[in-house]
Amino acid sequence: xxxxxxxxxxxxxxxxxxxxxxxxxxxxxxxxxxxxxxxxxxxxxxxxxxxxxxxxxxxxxxxxxxxxxxxxxxxxxxxxxxxxxxxxxxxxxxxxxxxxxxxxxxxxxxxxxx
Amino acid sequence: xxxxxxxxxxxxxxxxxxxxxxxxxxxxxxxxxxxxxxxxxxxxxxxxxxxxxxxxxxxxxxxxxxxxxxxxxxxxxxxxxxxxxxxxxxxxxxxxxxxxxxxxxxxxxxxxxx
Numbered sequence: 001x002x003x004x005x006x007x008x009x010x011x012x013x014x015x016x017x018x019x020x021x022x023x024x025x026x027x028x029x030x031x032x033x034x035x036x037x038x039x040x041x042x043x044x045x046x047x048x049x050x051x052x053x054x055x056x057x058x059x060x061x062x063x064x065x066x067x068x069x070x071x072x073x074x075x076x077x078x079x080x081x082x083x084x085x086x087x088x089x090x091x092x093x094x095x096x097x098x099x100x101x102x103x104x105x106x107x108x109x110x111x112x113x114x
Numbered sequence: 115x116x117x118x119x120x121x122x123x124x125x126x127x128x129x130x131x132x133x134x135x136x137x138x139x140x141x142x143x144x145x146x147x148x149x150x151x152x153x154x155x156x157x158x159x160x161x162x163x164x165x166x167x168x169x170x171x172x173x174x175x176x177x178x179x180x181x182x183x184x185x186x187x188x189x190x191x192x193x194x195x196x197x198x199x200x201x202x203x204x205x206x207x208x209x210x211x212x213x214x215x216x217x218x219x220x221x222x223x224x225x226x227x228x
Contacts, residue, residue, distance in 0.1 A: 004156070035217075045157075045204060045219035091156055101147065101172065102206075102217065104156030 002027045004092050006105035013082045014113055020067070021077040021108045023092035029053075032094055034075040035102065036066065039089040048090075051075060079110075087112045116141045118220035120205050126226045127195055135190045135223050137205030143218070144209065146188040147172070148180065151202040151222075160203075163188055195227040 003026040013019040025034065036048040051059045051066045059066045067076040079086055089109050093102040118139045127133055139146065144165050149157040149172075159172030163182040177199055179191040188207075192199060205220040 037219075043202065043222045043224070045206075045222075047216050047218075050216065093157075101159050101162060102149075102157070104149075104158070106154050106156045 002029075002094060002103045004094055004103050004105035006092055006108050008108045009106070010109045010111070012111040012113055013079075015084060016081055018078060018080045019082055019110065021079070021090050021092075021110065023075045023077065023105060025073050025075060025092075025094050027073075027094065034066070034068070035093040035095070036064070036075075036077045037091045037093060038086075039091065039107070041088070045091075049077070082112045084112050084114060086110060116218070118205055118207055118218050120203075120220035120223050122223060123221060124224050126228065128228050129196055130194050133192050133195060133225075135192075135203060135205075135225070137188045137190065137220055138186050139188075139205075139207040139218065140186065141207060141209070141218065142185065143207035144185070146182070146205065146207045147217075148178070148188070148190045149204045149206065150174065150199075151204065157204065160190070195225075197227045199225065200227050201225060 005024045032053045034051045038046040038048050049059050049061045049064045049066050051068045058068050063080045065078045089107045091107045092105045121136045147162040148160040151157045158174050160178050161172050161180040163169040169180050182188055203223045206217045208217045
């Protein structure tokens, strides 16, 4: 069965430094997509970045990049130059055969310190 | 503005009192889902819909009902709420069921069942 594992319940980082949030996944499908979402304390889910299983290059969106290692089944999120506003819960997710379904990890709470 | 709206945003109710959480999207999306978020578990899919009058169970459908009579609306119904349904609920929509497109999430509904 498909599964997403986020092994870091909490992380902290100094402002302006880079941080990596870990995500490993398990699937027997050859075609799948991986997503990262940010959830600030206000509760909404904010889409950050997407990586398709057939994409050869790592996805990047501004300060966010996804370190995709297919053989290791990992899809780590890298946030460069952390800002105080990056403090939030971060979820890794994988689509599961379509039909608008995402499988989520348990999340990592990131705290950015000044 | 493209958005998914949910109402109410906050609800406190008592065991057994039927309630409905509404969800509406203005993007003409075919696919819609309901998720619940619980600490340590991430988000889990309750029900999804591929189009009008087409719905199916997700991973945790027990105690919930849905309907899709119009493309834009996808209400979540709790016929007899119980305390274990206390959770944060999200409605989501997307234009493509393959998962390769971004899912748009509503702002969330925080439900407490006493």
